[in-house]
Amino acid sequence: MxxxxxxxxxxxxxxxxxxxxxxxxxxxxxxxxxxxxxxxxxxxxxxxxxxxxxxxxxxxxxxxxxxxxxxxxxxxxxxxxxxxxxTTDWMSDSGKQKLVEYGIAPPTGRQAVGGPVLLSLTLRCPLCGSPDTTELSRFGSTSCKSLWRCNACREPFDHFKAI
Amino acid sequence: MSDLYAYVLRLGDDALIAAQRTAEWIAAAPQLEEDVALGNIGLDQLGQARTLLAYAGSLVGKTEDDLAYFRDEREFTNLQLCELPNGDFAHAMARLLYFATYQHLLYDVLRESSDETLAGVAGKAVKEVAYHVDHASQWVLRLGDGTDESHRRMQAALDALWPYTAEMFASDDLVKRLPVAVDPATLEQEWLRRVTEVIDASTCTRPESSYQHSGGREGRHTEHLGYLLAELQHVARSHPGASW
CATH class of the missing domain: 3.30.300.130 (Fe-S cluster assembly (FSCA))
Structure with missing residues (x-):
C-alpha cells in the first residue's frame, strides 16, 4: 500500500x-x-x-x-x-522585501487609476532609496509591472503595480 | 445552442477581436513605451478571450482553439467596433476609450453575476481594464489638448468611431431572459457620462448622435472582419492539430 x-x-x-x-x-x-x-x-x-x-x-x-x-x-x-x-495583497511581506533587493519597487497601496486625471503617487527608488522618481509608462516588460526612473540616481527601474 | 453559450461567446469574441487589432500595433506604435503598453493591453484582452472562449466551449464540447480558429465570419458575434481597421493612433485611442469604458462598466456589474465563472473572469478583468481606460484617457487628453494637428486627428477619430458605439448598448431577448447576463442598455448613461468627461477635458467635442451601425451580435460584420480572421486563423487551418 x-x-x-x-x-x-x-x-x-x-x-x-x-x-x-x-x-x-x-x-x-x-x-x-x-x-x-x-x-x-x-x-x-x-x-x-x-x-x-x-x-x-x-x-x-x-x-x-x-x-x-x-x-x-x-x-x-x-x-x-x-x-x-x-490582487497584490496576496503577495507576502518577504516577497515584497525580495523584490526591493532585486531592484523592483514592490506594490504599494491601491491601484492608481480611476479618472481622467493622472494620480501621481511617489515611489521610492529600490536602488538608491530616493523618493524623487517619475513614472515613464504605466505598462512595463510584463503585465504586472510599470516602468519608472529615479531622478536622483538616474537609473530606470520596474515597479510591481498594485491591482 | 444554449443562451449561456451565446452570451459567453459574445463577450469572448469581443475580447478576441479587440486583442487581435490591439496586437497589430506592436512594433508600429509611435514610441517604444507605447509598443509595450499596447502589447500588455492586447495580452489582457487575449487572456480574457481565452478564459471566456474556453468556458463557452466547455458548454458545447469544444475547445477555445476550436472557437477561435475554426469558426467563420458569420459565426462571430463581436461588436463591429472591435473589428474596424486600426487607422491612425488617434483611432486606436478613441476605440480603446469607447470599448474599455464599456468593458469596465460591464465587468463591474458582471462580477456580481450568479454564474461563478463569469463572475471570476469579470472580477479579474475589471482591474485590468481600469488600466486600459486610464491609458486611453491619458492619450485622448494629450492628443486633444495638444497641437492643432493632434487635436484635429483626435476629433476625427472620435467622430469616425462614434457610429459604432450604440451597438455596445443594444438590448435584445437574450440578455433579457438570461439571468446571469447584464443588459448592456443599463450601462449606457454612465458610459456616456464618463466618455463625455474625458472628451470635454481633452477640448474635443463629443460627437452628436448619428446613424448607428449594428448587426455584429447576429454575425453581420463589416468587410474588415474576414481579412482579420484570415490572418488570425490561417496557421491553425493550414496545420490543423499542430503544436510546438
Whole structure:
C-alpha cells in the first residue's frame, strides 16, 4: 500500500517553484499558489493567475508538474481558479522585501487609476532609496509591472503595480 | 445552442477581436513605451478571450482553439467596433476609450453575476481594464489638448468611431431572459457620462448622435472582419492539430 503523501511537505516543495518572469519570487511569495489538497489519492495543486493573460502560467503549471514528478507522486493535477481574484495583497511581506533587493519597487497601496486625471503617487527608488522618481509608462516588460526612473540616481527601474 | 453559450461567446469574441487589432500595433506604435503598453493591453484582452472562449466551449464540447480558429465570419458575434481597421493612433485611442469604458462598466456589474465563472473572469478583468481606460484617457487628453494637428486627428477619430458605439448598448431577448447576463442598455448613461468627461477635458467635442451601425451580435460584420480572421486563423487551418 502506497504511503499517503504529506500535503504540507508537498506544499513546501511546490511553493518553491519560481515565477519565470520575476525569478526572485516563488509562487508562494506571489500568492499564486492557492491550495494543495488530496482528492482521494490524487494531489491537486490550485493556482490563480496574476493577470488574465499572464503567459507565465503555462510554465508554472509545467514546473509544478515536474516538482511533483521529482517527489515521485504519480497521480497529480494542477487546477486554475479565478476567484477570488488575485490582487497584490496576496503577495507576502518577504516577497515584497525580495523584490526591493532585486531592484523592483514592490506594490504599494491601491491601484492608481480611476479618472481622467493622472494620480501621481511617489515611489521610492529600490536602488538608491530616493523618493524623487517619475513614472515613464504605466505598462512595463510584463503585465504586472510599470516602468519608472529615479531622478536622483538616474537609473530606470520596474515597479510591481498594485491591482 | 444554449443562451449561456451565446452570451459567453459574445463577450469572448469581443475580447478576441479587440486583442487581435490591439496586437497589430506592436512594433508600429509611435514610441517604444507605447509598443509595450499596447502589447500588455492586447495580452489582457487575449487572456480574457481565452478564459471566456474556453468556458463557452466547455458548454458545447469544444475547445477555445476550436472557437477561435475554426469558426467563420458569420459565426462571430463581436461588436463591429472591435473589428474596424486600426487607422491612425488617434483611432486606436478613441476605440480603446469607447470599448474599455464599456468593458469596465460591464465587468463591474458582471462580477456580481450568479454564474461563478463569469463572475471570476469579470472580477479579474475589471482591474485590468481600469488600466486600459486610464491609458486611453491619458492619450485622448494629450492628443486633444495638444497641437492643432493632434487635436484635429483626435476629433476625427472620435467622430469616425462614434457610429459604432450604440451597438455596445443594444438590448435584445437574450440578455433579457438570461439571468446571469447584464443588459448592456443599463450601462449606457454612465458610459456616456464618463466618455463625455474625458472628451470635454481633452477640448474635443463629443460627437452628436448619428446613424448607428449594428448587426455584429447576429454575425453581420463589416468587410474588415474576414481579412482579420484570415490572418488570425490561417496557421491553425493550414496545420490543423499542430503544436510546438
Amino acid at each position: 502506497a504511503v499517503k503523501p504529506d500535503v504540507s511537505e508537498i506544499r513546501r516543495v511546490v511553493g518553491e517553484v519560481p515565477d519565470p518572469e520575476v525569478p526572485v519570487l516563488t509562487i508562494e511569495d506571489l500568492g499564486v499558489l492557492r491550495d494543495v489538497r488530496l482528492d482521494d489519492d490524487e494531489v491537486v495543486v490550485v493556482i490563480t493567475p496574476t493577470y488574465s493573460g499572464c503567459p507565465a502560467m503555462d510554465m508554472i503549471r509545467t514546473e509544478i508538474g515536474q516538482a511533483l514528478d521529482r517527489l515521485e507522486i504519480a497521480n497529480h493535477r494542477v487546477e486554475t481558479v479565478l476567484s477570488p481574484a488575485w
